[in-house]
Amino acid sequence: xxxxxxxxxxxxxxxxxxxxxxxxxxxxxxxxxxxxxxxxxxxxxxxxxxxxxxxxxxxxxxxxxxxxxxxxxxxxxxxxxxxxxxxxxxxxxxxxxxxxxxxxxxxxxxxxxxxxxxxxxxxxxxxxxxxxxxxxxxxxxxxxxxxxxxxxxxxxxxxxxxxxxxxxxxxxxxxxxxxxxxxxxxxxxxxxxxxxxxxxxxxxxxxxxxxxxxxxxxxxxxxxxxxxxxxxxxxxxxxxxxxxxxxxxxxxxxxxxxxxxxxxxxxxxxxxxxxxxxxxxxxxxxxxxxxxx
Amino acid sequence: xxxxxxxxxxxxxxxxxxxxxxxxxxxxxxxxxxxxxxxxxxxxxxxxxxxxxxxxxxxxxxxxxxxxxxxxxxxxxxxxxxxxxxxxxxxxxxxxxxxxxxxxxxxxxxxxxxxxxxxxxxxxxxxxxxxxxxxxxxxxxxxxxxxxxxxxxxxxxxxxxxxxxxxxxxxxxxxxxxxxxxxxxxxxxxxxxxxxxxxxxxxxxxxxxxxxxxxxxxxxxxxxxxxxxxxx
Numbered sequence: 001x002x003x004x005x006x007x008x009x010x011x012x013x014x015x016x017x018x019x020x021x022x023x024x025x026x027x028x029x030x031x032x033x034x035x036x037x038x039x040x041x042x043x044x045x046x047x048x049x050x051x052x053x054x055x056x057x058x059x060x061x062x063x064x065x066x067x068x069x070x071x072x073x074x075x076x077x078x079x080x081x082x083x084x085x086x087x088x089x090x091x092x093x094x095x096x097x098x099x100x101x102x103x104x105x106x107x108x109x110x111x112x113x114x115x116x117x118x119x120x121x122x123x124x125x126x127x128x129x130x131x132x133x134x135x136x137x138x139x140x141x142x143x144x145x146x147x148x149x150x151x152x153x154x155x156x157x158x159x160x161x162x163x164x165x166x167x168x169x170x171x172x173x174x175x176x177x178x179x180x181x182x183x184x185x186x187x188x189x190x191x192x193x194x195x196x197x198x199x200x201x202x203x204x205x206x207x208x209x210x211x212x213x214x215x216x217x218x219x220x221x222x223x224x225x226x227x228x229x230x231x232x233x234x235x236x237x238x239x240x241x242x243x244x245x246x247x248x249x250x251x252x253x254x255x256x257x258x259x260x261x262x263x264x265x266x267x268x269x270x271x272x273x274x275x276x277x278x279x280x281x282x283x284x285x286x287x288x289x290x291x292x293x
Numbered sequence: 294x295x296x297x298x299x300x301x302x303x304x305x306x307x308x309x310x311x312x313x314x315x316x317x318x319x320x321x322x323x324x325x326x327x328x329x330x331x332x333x334x335x336x337x338x339x340x341x342x343x344x345x346x347x348x349x350x351x352x353x354x355x356x357x358x359x360x361x362x363x364x365x366x367x368x369x370x371x372x373x374x375x376x377x378x379x380x381x382x383x384x385x386x387x388x389x390x391x392x393x394x395x396x397x398x399x400x401x402x403x404x405x406x407x408x409x410x411x412x413x414x415x416x417x418x419x420x421x422x423x424x425x426x427x428x429x430x431x432x433x434x435x436x437x438x439x440x441x442x443x444x445x446x447x448x449x450x451x452x453x454x455x456x457x458x459x460x461x462x463x464x465x466x467x468x469x470x471x472x473x474x475x476x477x478x479x480x481x482x483x484x485x486x487x488x489x490x491x492x493x494x495x496x497x498x499x500x501x502x503x504x505x506x507x508x509x510x511x512x513x514x515x516x517x518x519x520x521x522x523x524x525x
Binding site for chain 1: 488
């Protein structure tokens, strides 16, 4: 299996489009960092709104590497599925488009093994993209802005987490983000099985993610009760749950705690089920498929 | 608006052993003013606890700086603390030094101790402060509680507890309570993760809720001289 995965990784990383994702992430992150470096106070003022009239806001301390990384993840993790779909959507449809799929399928390797190797390669690509994002958004931000406690803005509350209590949350958040984006990769992978060129699965994946994200965030009770709990996009945001602390009876945040670990676990499980479902369906369809290209 | 009140109050508490039972309010306030003069500045290490419905923050160790007449700064040198401006916006020292009418408002009990209630009405009708009520332990000449009503912030309250620092007239612990508003993140800033935790009921428009700050003093360094740059 590993030689197959290596071959697939080689295919991925020999394509120039693969590096578009890494370059795009670097450019977007650096643009955000520059903006916050020179005008971060305005952004914080926008977040705290009228609270600046009643609270003494320590802008300089708030604008630190942990805070900047959180903002970057907030902004980018919604858009990174596009970059994931670029590669995962191309993995099978791209081969079909080039006419190499039939050739590969004729090799003494099971179709299931072939597909799993392609999927594992897509997952490795996703993980590398996240590691790159972590490096550039967290470590570079720490180098530029330093470290301090992190201010986390929620819809109806502000949380402060001590700097000594932050890094493990980021590790778990990035690990979870890898799972979330693997779900997108699995979806693109499934759609790729049905297509003869990569544009279709890439655009379809992005369209589905956009529609689901809108449904997840519209906050219309009808959808909130019926559809939202089952959309994978609702559960992709669970990485933020690692930054929500439990509070004691007096309302004080308890360091080292997570507000609702069960909910995060449930979200992770739902994403895992989606991944299994997408990949199993892709294997089933691919095994039944009459490959003509 | 409350914490500065405590500072002044702290100043009030200066060690005076005279017993001034049933003095005229003006005389009592004059003595308090004289006592407040004795503390020019201090730097204190303290433990800071916040109870505001929309803030989820851990307790913090902070430094508190005071300089006469009305400069107060609360700094968290190892992290971030969001300090309500109410805590630093009123100075009892300024209050006592500004023109006012003092009225005897009877007696009560605070922390199980009999107190004299003195109401202060500012002579300046344009003053931000509308009314101040002090609960004074006449026997020890300590202010145990103060309520201030301002045009902007409504009614704030500070309660002072004395112990090991009583010889300096400064409190061991103070609790401020004040009006707060609700917090709502601007739309579009973030997609929040709905983890299923019960959401707090939003405050009805126009209604306020109470926030609370608790400060436990660990040490004081008094009248050592403080630069104005500390308060910037």
